Amino acid sequence: MATTHTIHEHAAPQGFIRKYVFSLDHKVIGLQYYFLALSAVFVGMFLSLLMRIHLIWPNASLPLIGAIKPETYLALLTMHGTIMVFFVLTTAPQSGFGNYFLPIQIGAPDMAFPVLNMLSFWTTLLAYIVMLAAFFVSGGAPLHGWTGYAPLSALPNAGPGEQLGADLWITSIALFCVASLMGALNFITTVLDLRAKGMTLMRMPLTVWSWFVTAILGLLAFGVLLSAGILLLLDRNVGTSFYVPLVVVNGQMMGHKGGSPLLWQHLFWFFGHPEVYIAILPGMGVASQLLSTFSRKPIFGYRAMVYAIMGIGLLGFMVWGHHMFMSGMSPYSAFAFSLMTMSIGVPSAIKTFNWLGTLWGGKIRLYTPMLFAIGFVSLFVSGGLSGPFLAQPVLDIPLHDTYFVVGHFHLIMGVAAIFGIFGATYYWFPKMFARMMNETLGRWHFVLTFIGTYCIFMPMHYLGMAGQTRRYSQFTEVAYQHHLIPLQTFMTYAAFVTIAAQFIFVFNLFWSMKKGPKASDNPWEATTLEWTTATPPPHDNFGGHTPVVHHGPYEYSVPGAPRDFTMQSDPATAPAH
Amino acid sequence: MGILSPTITRYPGTAHGGGPTAPPNGGGGDDHGGNSPNFGDRLRRARLGLAVGLAPIIMLFVSFTSAYIVRQGLPTLDEKTNQYVRDWLPVNMPWILLGINTAILVISSMTMELARRHMIREAALAPVKSIPGVSLGEEKSFPWLALTTAFGLLFLLGQWMAWRELEARGFFIATSPSSSFVYLLTGMHALHLAGGVIALLYANIIALLKKPIETRRVVIDITAWYWHFMALLWIYIFALLNFAR
Numbered sequence: 001m002a003t004t005h006t007i008h009e010h011a012a013p014q015g016f017i018r019k020y021v022f023s024l025d026h027k028v029i030g031l032q033y034y035f036l037a038l039s040a041v042f043v044g045m046f047l048s049l050l051m052r053i054h055l056i057w058p059n060a061s062l063p064l065i066g067a068i069k070p071e072t073y074l075a076l077l078t079m080h081g082t083i084m085v086f087f088v089l090t091t092a093p094q095s096g097f098g099n100y101f102l103p104i105q106i107g108a109p110d111m112a113f114p115v116l117n118m119l120s121f122w123t124t125l126l127a128y129i130v131m132l133a134a135f136f137v138s139g140g141a142p143l144h145g146w147t148g149y150a151p152l153s154a155l156p157n158a159g160p161g162e163q164l165g166a167d168l169w170i171t172s173i174a175l176f177c178v179a180s181l182m183g184a185l186n187f188i189t190t191v192l193d194l195r196a197k198g199m200t201l202m203r204m205p206l207t208v209w210s211w212f213v214t215a216i217l218g219l220l221a222f223g224v225l226l227s228a229g230i231l232l233l234l235d236r237n238v239g240t241s242f243y244v245p246l247v248v249v250n251g252q253m254m255g256h257k258g259g260s261p262l263l264w265q266h267l268f269w270f271f272g273h274p275e276v277y278i279a280i281l282p283g284m285g286v287a288s289q290l291l292s293t294f295s296r297k298p299i300f301g302y303r304a305m306v307y308a309i310m311g312i313g314l315l316g317f318m319v320w321g322h323h324m325f326m327s328g329m330s331p332y333s334a335f336a337f338s339l340m341t342m343s344i345g346v347p348s349a350i351k352t353f354n355w356l357g358t359l360w361g362g363k364i365r366l367y368t369p370m371l372f373a374i375g376f377v378s379l380f381v382s383g384g385l386s387g388p389f390l391a392q393p394v395l396d397i398p399l400h401d402t403y404f405v406v407g408h409f410h411l412i413m414g415v416a417a418i419f420g421i422f423g424a425t426y427y428w429f430p431k432m433f434a435r436m437m438n439e440t441l442g443r444w445h446f447v448l449t450f451i452g453t454y455c456i457f458m459p460m461h462y463l464g465m466a467g468q469t470r471r472y473s474q475f476t477e478v479a480y481q482h483h484l485i486p487l488q489t490f491m492t493y494a495a496f497v498t499i500a501a502q503f504i505f506v507f508n509l510f511w512s513m514k515k516g517p518k519a520s521d522n523p524w525e526a527t528t529l530e531w532t533t534a535t536p537p538p539h540d541n542f543g544g545h546t547p548v549v550h551h552g553p554y555e556y557s558v559p560g561a562p563r564d565f566t567m568q569s570d571p572a573t574a575p576a577h
Numbered sequence: 578m579g580i581l582s583p584t585i586t587r588y589p590g591t592a593h594g595g596g597p598t599a600p601p602n603g604g605g606g607d608d609h610g611g612n613s614p615n616f617g618d619r620l621r622r623a624r625l626g627l628a629v630g631l632a633p634i635i636m637l638f639v640s641f642t643s644a645y646i647v648r649q650g651l652p653t654l655d656e657k658t659n660q661y662v663r664d665w666l667p668v669n670m671p672w673i674l675l676g677i678n679t680a681i682l683v684i685s686s687m688t689m690e691l692a693r694r695h696m697i698r699e700a701a702l703a704p705v706k707s708i709p710g711v712s713l714g715e716e717k718s719f720p721w722l723a724l725t726t727a728f729g730l731l732f733l734l735g736q737w738m739a740w741r742e743l744e745a746r747g748f749f750i751a752t753s754p755s756s757s758f759v760y761l762l763t764g765m766h767a768l769h770l771a772g773g774v775i776a777l778l779y780a781n782i783i784a785l786l787k788k789p790i791e792t793r794r795v796v797i798d799i800t801a802w803y804w805h806f807m808a809l810l811w812i813y814i815f816a817l818l819n820f821a822r
């Protein structure tokens with residue numbers, strides 16, 4: 001039982017392999033996750049660019065790829081969604097930054113189970129490789145979308161990508177589930193068991209709270225996705241009929257009988273909806289941390305924020321049916337799911353108003369991380385407000401299969417979460433690499449990305465209301481959609497600009513690692529424990545001593561205090577309030 | 578998650594029950610070898626990790642169960658009559674064999690508990706034994722751990738025989754929805770139990786290798802709790818297949 005080995009049993013490793021490849025150090029593992037996500041986000045972005053090009057120039061022949069056929073478009077769509085949701089939005093904010101900063105922020109020398117932590121990363125990497133392999137097998141990548149709806153996903157002869165590609169897709173998802181479960185186990189145990197003296201639950205930074213609640217969501221949700229995936233693999237390869245009803249494909253009767261496609265949808269969305277919060281909660285935590293730090297004010301309503309995180313996590317498990325209004329559902333169930341879904345607006349509004357309350361009257365320092373935190377709030381509101389529309393069956397039914405939904409979830413789950421990742425990168429970069437990122441490039445990156453993403457995703461709401469269906473590879477030949485071509489063209493150009501802007505970020509990231517100005521231990525004058533230690537943190541995080549916590553996480557501008565920030569480990573003699 | 582046996586409180590680190598506890602702080606990065614003074618911390622952390630780790634296993638079987646119940650009540654279209662019919666065919670299960678397997682697993686759970694308690698005793702007496710000139714006489718040490726491992730393997734063999742018997746009765750995994758679920762539930766349980774057997778083998782090996790007693794104690798402890806959970810899970814599956822045919 002390697003997992004029982006506890007922290008400190010590994011001394012600082014010496015060789016390159018032990019230090020940077022098969023490392024047990026949570027900081028190295030966090031960076032490994034981060035760079036995995038960085039590579040994945042570029043793959044995902046490239047796929048989306050191909051889709052956008054195809055939408056407005058459907059007959060264009062691209063170098064190396066050729067003309068995009070309808071099934072290729074579906075494969076791009078599937079892989080874009082899957083890679084972005086799993087290997088970017090789940091990986092970077094939770095596994096990446098969570099791994100690096102959760103132990104430091106609670107004053108622990110490492111994760112509770114370092115070996116398990118390493119295994120978790122390598123399983124994720126394996127899942128990523130298996131996922132990418134789906135592009136290169138005969139038939140190519142699967143067509144069934146990131147939601148993998150059966151029976152399309154369950155029948156190997158349902159389309160070109162549904163053969164080996166789909167098996168690889170499911171295997172990759174199953175591996176990812178196992179990896180995420182190992183990670184979640186580690187996060188929860190670490191938070192419950194390894195907090196430094198004085199680090200009570202209500203003194204934990206909101207980032208830690210959000211990673212903790214996210215880990216609980218992952219722990220309960222990924223097991224269900226795993227079971228759904230196992231059933232799907234059995235249906236595909238062993239001939240069972242869990243999901244496949246009596247179907248005829250190309251005039252040929254399939255061997256299946258009596259399965260329920262709805263069963264897949266229930267199991268998938270029981271995972272899928274919490275997954276939305278797995279992606280966004282860490283971003284909320286980061287936004288809270290950043291808004292408080294750069295407003296030089298305590299976070300408004302710390303306790304309310306904690307309870308709102310918990311409330312969102314809890315309600316997240318009760319609303320999966322709102323993805324299935326179109327699938328045939330008793331109106332009574334639909335009503336219940338609708339009501340529960342709209343009630344998520346309450347904790348979300350608490351968070352939003354508390355963020356605004358934090359900004360109100362603050363001495364705001366508009367550094368790049370702060371810009372991204374404010375951008376996060378903006379996107380969260382813009383993307384969130386279309387939620388109550390879609391939560392009502394009567395509106396969801398006409399809007400569900402349109403671009404309205406694409407706009408909604410990209411703004412809130414995609415771009416808002418990505419802004420959380422960007423904010424966290426600019427904020428913690430000095431701690432991770434001991435250098436500062438370039439402010440000017442950071443601001444350019446922010447402005448272009450902020451305006452660019454709004455230009456891409458805001459018009460999707462109008463497209464949806466105009467009745468343009470999503471997932472279709474071609475619309476330019478459809479008469480009633482002709483007048484939408486200019487808007488779609490505009491969105492594609494916006495996508496070009498936004499993607500180009502990401503290269504500013506990548507340049508800034510790698511250039512600053514080598515050439516950026518040296519960072520002090522606490523360049524942002526922040527309060528949490530990671531800023532008390534050396535930069536970059538030593539192997540055991542605090543250089544041989546364990547911090548003792550005397551203060552809450554966001555004690556900024558405390559009247560009577562010697563400076564405008566009181567660090568968590570400052571002596572208790574300093575005024576606590 | 579069980580009772581922390583009183584012997585454990587002999588070790589530093591567990592005296593301060595709830596509340597935030599200082600992490601083991603043996604001088605940051607020092608190599609403790611096997612002589613970790615924070616054995617109580619290690620045990621608590623391992624138990625906590627195990628308890629957390631059981632949650633997704635429960636979720637896995639909860640989702641299988643809900644699928645099972647839903648599928649059972651679901652009418653399906655009959656292509657010949659074009660009407661909705663109930664096609665849930667109760668599986669002719671080898672109940673006697675499964676009953677024997679259940680008994681084996683329950684007994685193995687008991688032997689596992691004896692192994693765990695024996696280990697607690699041994700761990701408690703270890704400091705006394707190490708005092709020069711102190712002899713505790715001949716300890717009778719029954720190989721409970723090895724016996725549990727044998728029972729575990731026997732259970733897996735029994736399950737395999739049950740699957741062969743099902744096949745002999747004409748129920749293959751794809752024969753009917755009910756038989757699919759029988760194989761799924763028993764198979765997934767067997768897979769998880771096989772993980773427990775691997776943990777048991779590991780516990781046996783480190784006992785043979787005379788690894789430090791603290792390590793053995795932690796391994797046996799969490800393997801035991803996992804093993805009890807596997808027994809409970811099996812009883813649940815057995816009951817589900819029996820009462821919701």
